[in-house]
Amino acid sequence: MSDPETLRRFEQVVLPHLDAAYNLARWLTRNPQDADDVVQEAMLRALKYLTGLRGENARPWLLTIVRQTCYTWLRNNRPPAEVYILDQDDFDLATSPPGEDGGGDPETLVARIEDRTLVNRLIAALPVPLREVIVLRELEELAYREIADILAVPIGTVMSRLSRARARLRAGLFRHLGESDRGL
Amino acid sequence: MDCNQARPQLQSRLDDALAAEPAAALDGHLAHCPPCRRAFHTLKTAQGAIREHADCFRAPGALRSRILAELAAAAAAPPVSGRGRARRSGHPGRLGRWGWFGSGAALAASLTLVITLTLAPVPGAPLEDQVVSAHIRSLMENHLMDIASSDRHTVKPWFNGRLDLAPPVRDFEAVGFPLAGGRLDVLDQRPVAALVYRRRQHVINLFIAPADGAAAGLHEASPTRGYTVLYWSDGGLADWLVSDLERTELLEFARLLRSPPPAQ
Structure with a gap:
């Protein structure tokens, strides 16, 4: 199946997106070792399905495979409570938490959000279906169409x-600011 | 445009997902509507904080090298076999740590493996040619060994999970053929075990692959590029022995390899 020509194409077309693949897997599994395993398996799958890649951008194509591999991994390795949301058809109908923007001053926000840990902690705390759109949009900067x-x-x-x-x-972010303000 | 029309479009504007005309219309509204402008500014500020501070993880070098090695093996092996074969029994339901090459230290070696495979001789070339090519390749660019050890109890387990076969590993140091190590190699588009032995300054490669046919006695390939190539099979495993060693010495080593192992 994988003649030298296929392997060469894989190295040229798919391998350049290894970092993007790892970033997504790392954010979805929240663990470096698990991300390693998922990416390694995803890359093998990608090689296997390479003939299915025709003309379109290889990055979203590869990320699709990585995401599916992550979901399989999450189903097999995470507690049911966390997995439940992955399979919830009505996830998007669930009521959002109140969009408390707190009316905070954006300039203050910029000044205060100096540490990376808060931003990273907040993203990591998102349920997977919300976390993945943030990673794909804000970190990988994919278009709506590609994410869809x-x-x-x-x-x-x-x-x-x-x-x-x-x-x-x-x-x-604003809640954090509020706490900081109270602490001053 | 009023605020009720503007608000739902703020996010699309933020993400550059509006066509030119609606974008211009929205910008016109923002220019004279402070509350909407402030809402947009909040979105943009939070986005900026996320993009600036969120970790963007890069694939570790060790992972990259493992994948390259894995690809080379996958390219040579039947599909799908990799995962099940390497699944760690101690972690049911968990993806296996394949660890083909264990660490980033093998980066150069695995890169070489991929490159040489990509440029590999046309499959179907006489096997003795491939054996000699693999031997020559092994002498270049530190590609000789993935596991360097004279201890067969170290070398033999190294192949576990890396190959569909368990190659017998014996040391013949007592008779002047010390074991030096082992590695994965590719012959006829299949991953094979390669054991490395030394005889004085000479390097000997012993390739071990699953045998397709019945047991066959010791054969000598026609001399290829100055190397002696011997091969045999016991029905289960096919062995190929190659070196620039004196022919009679290599024959002696082949006889040692083919002799029954001493009782343990």
Whole structure:
């Protein structure tokens, strides 16, 4: 199946996106060793399915495979409570937490968010369906269309998840500010 | 445009997902609506904080080298076999740590493996040619060994999970053929075990692969590029022995290898 020509194409077309693959796996598994395992398996799958890649951008194509591999891994390795949300068809119908933006002053926000740990902690705390849209949009800077293809959902779903994810992150950032203010 | 129309579009504007005309219309509204402008500014500020501070993880070098090695092996092996074969029995339900080459130290070696495989001779070339090529390749660029050890109890387990076969590993130091180590190699597009022995300054490669046919006695390939190539099979495993060693000495080593192992 993998003649030298296929392998060469894989090295040229797919391998350049290894970092993006690892970043997504790392954020979804939240663990370096698990990310290693997932990416390694995903790359083998990608090699196997390489003939299915025709003309389109290889990065979203590869990230689709990485995401599926991550989900399989999460189902097999995470407690049911966490996995439950992956399979919840009505996830997008669930009520969002109140979008408390707190009316905080954005300039203050910029000044205070100096440590990376808060931002990273907030993203890591998002449920997987919200976390993945943040990673794909804010870190990998993919377009709505590409994200929709990776998640196999309509663009509108991507936009609503993105909106909810951002609202949670903003709420976390401003809540943190509030606590800091009280501490001063 | 009023605020009720503007608010739902703020995020799309933030993500550059609006066409030129709606974007211009929204910008026009923001220019004279402080509350909407402030809401947009909040979105943009939070996005900036996330993009600036969120970790963007890069694949570790060791992972990259393992994947390259894995690809080379996968390219030579039947599909799908990799995962099940290497699954760690101690971690049911968990993806196996394949660890083909264990650490980043093998980066150069595995890169060489991929490159040489990519440039590999056309499959179907006479096997003795491939054996000699693999031997020559092993002498270049520190590609001789993935596991360097004279202890067969170290070398033999190294192949566990890396190959579908368990090659017999014996040391013949007492009779002047010390074991030096082992590695994975590729012959006829299949991963094979390669054991490295030394005889004075000479390097001897012993390739071990699953045998397709019945047991066959010791054969000598026609001399290829100055190397002696001997091969035999016992029905289960096929062995290929190659070196620039004196022919009679290599024949002696082949006889040692083919002799029954001493009782343990």
